[in-house]
Amino acid sequence: MKNFTLLFLLLMSLTHADEFDMFDEIDKTEDTKAFKEDKSFVNARLKLSYQYNEETESDKKLYLNLNKNEKNYQVDIRIIGDEGDSSFNLKELYYKGKISEKNLFEIGRVNIKEGVARGFNPTDYFKGTTSLTLSTDPKERKDNRLGSLLIQDTMFFDNMTLKAIYSPKISVDSDKILSDKEHYGLYLDETNYRDRGSLYLGYSGFKDISSSMILHLNEDDLNIGLNLSYISGAWIFYSESSMKDEQFHQSTLGINYTSENSIVTSLEYIYNRDGLNGSEWDSWFRDIKINPPLAREFGELRAKVAREESIMSRDTLFLLSRVSDIETNLDASLMVWLNPYDKSTLSQVGLEYALQDDIQTNIYLRNYLGSDDTEYGSFADSYQILIEGEYYF
């Protein structure tokens, strides 16, 4: 019996030989300083980007983001340089206070975000026309946008959160003093162009389900928003809807799946009642062929929709797939927007590589596929290459 036991233990140790050989080597890398935090006065990021466009002029940009999040205040400044032109943007500046332990308030310029979807958020009511950059990447759009001047109060209960927000209309005349449209400004006429208010109720008492309801009043327009998400193992199912005039106005239905090798994929169907359906798309392109100057009007409409972070088509499919560490410090992503009427697509393949802890390099290849009379095929460029370098201070 003793011999059998020894044989068993020997075989056990042989199976583990590889790992145990590594223990000493790993222990040699012990670095007690690694536990020390990098504390700096302000979190700063400098980004340089160069976009090569197939047909139109290439685009070079410089971004400087400065962010400070303190106990009683938060400030976020975005400086964007665009080939000789530059703008200074106060994205956020607000005071954080406490009425009681579970009742917190904020007052100032705050960037309010709501919604469970990744591609398009129908219940993100405070976005306005406040995008600082136009991008097809939802991550970029959500990041580069101005907050609204508002007051927000949040109360926490067991499994429940109640929020009340009021954002006043600021007269356009006063904004002329505060903003120079070319270079700097608060752009209050864009962020606070109407009196707006929201009541938010979040509930997490049901197992695996997260839900929230929002009543949003935009002067006379009442919107009712509903966010629901359900998790089951590696699957997440979610829906985000906004109702107006007793009808669904905008909706997103989505599925998210994380595979065993950590590929995270989201697929979303997006509905926008105000968007163009198949025949309306056809009609635009037919009219432009007959009357070419209409192309300018169409382009302006497109830019306006992009600045509003909205969706041009009545129905859209969105896919986002991401895999981390395909090689050490290298992440890859695939994003696809599909117009189901004309089958045109916008796809983007991205590689993001961390050269070191504070330097990141990214490359994105974008392809617009479809004929000239389709949503994505009608863009001037059929492909773009975006190269970015980021330094974190």
Added chain:
Amino acid sequence: MRLITTILLTATTLFSQNITPLEIVNNSDKIRNPSDSFYQKSLITEFQNAKKVDSMLISIYSKKAIDGQFKTLVKILKPKKDREKLILREGNSMWMYDPNSKAIVQISPQQRLMGQSSTADVMSANFALDYELKLEGVESIKGGNKKMIECYKIAMTAMSSDVSYPTVEYWVAKENFYPIHAKFYSDNGELLKKSYYRKFQEILGAVRPTEVLIFDGVDTNKATKLSFSDFAEKEIPDFWFSKEYLSKFREE
């Protein structure tokens, strides 16, 4: 060989019938989780062929919920590009908050955090609540200190699909219920990763592991080390574990 192993396990089981697998895993859970409400820092280091290739520093706030499972809030301290991002586990739901975009997205516990570690790996958890437990016997295995340790071998089967790993083999020291070693398997029985609990130290009233080494199930040249420090008992308000609090979070 299988027959010999079975005989050995069966024989040793006869001597360990006084204790249930639930008691073993409960005792081990109490060693892994310092208290009902606590704070700690964790340094996650990724290795390739024993060479350091990447690292991340996080702070972790954990509190036991009414159901006995832990709610956890993680704040990323390093690297700079991820600084101040937050990850929240509230029941089975996990959320990630990016302070730059202020966007909150729901993520799966299986999502990779860094190297071989998933987000679930850095979240405090009571195994006893998540798994059906079966005591398979007692066997001696080589632990994280490279010494042979007599252990209870527990077969753990997830009680719901929400648990990150469907099946786990878990070795707990017979003498003191220290967690020693675990193997994590996928639905189809593929070995995903294996972990060794190491560097036991006196912390908050008991001797606990301060390091977990995780090896890839297929390629053992890929390893991730979770080192823990700065343990402290801490009163944490329940609303810190609400996703609506993420945009307001300030460490105090």
